[in-house]
Amino acid sequence: MNMTTKEDLRKALKLYFIMGSNNCQARPQEVLEEAIKGGITIFQFREKGTGALKDRKKQELAEELQFICQKHDVPFIVDDDVDLALILGADGVHIGQDDEPVEAVRSKIGDKIIGVSAYTFEEAEQAVRGGADYIGAGPIFPTQSKEDAKKAQGTQMIKKMRNNGIQIPIVGIGGINLENAAGVIAAGADGISVISAIASAENVTLAAETLRNQIRYYSFGIARFFRFS
Structure with a gap:
């Protein structure tokens, strides 16, 4: 899938679902199908942590989930594993601060999407200079989904990024759910990324669908405010 403009990417990042096999209460394939029915706009395969699949089993699951995304025209992103992304021909890669530099990843994957996790404004600024397509800012709220998560810092970092010239798309991550999603968008994020809010849900x-509607409703409210104020 080709994101031809920055605006195309902003739209795709509205409801960013991240999942691996160890995040699910049901089969990952079923969870992804149900999440797509509910309106997720992009998917990241993140197979990490306790009980995560390795090697061939990891690749086989990635292939199955990628096929589901392709069937529904949902962008498929691979977390960290650039080699796997290249093997699959994924739509992009998401990297953290401890992974390869953005420039090195760009040289490998060409014009595919690159997202970078940033905990500080300086990290976001460096990612932009390196050629990142979007920033994953967080953790915004406390989260149990990532075993190595840093201390949550609220939405102020998103505001700081926006107020200091970060213009590429920003996605909030970490502990986001229906109760606090609106505040993330209000702070200046283009979308939210979630793991357990969808993967661990009973339905x-x-x-x-509820998260997507919340984002749509709040984004529409912001647009109307700026149009008529």
């Missing part, structure tokens, strides 16, 4: 489709 995955309903959880995704």
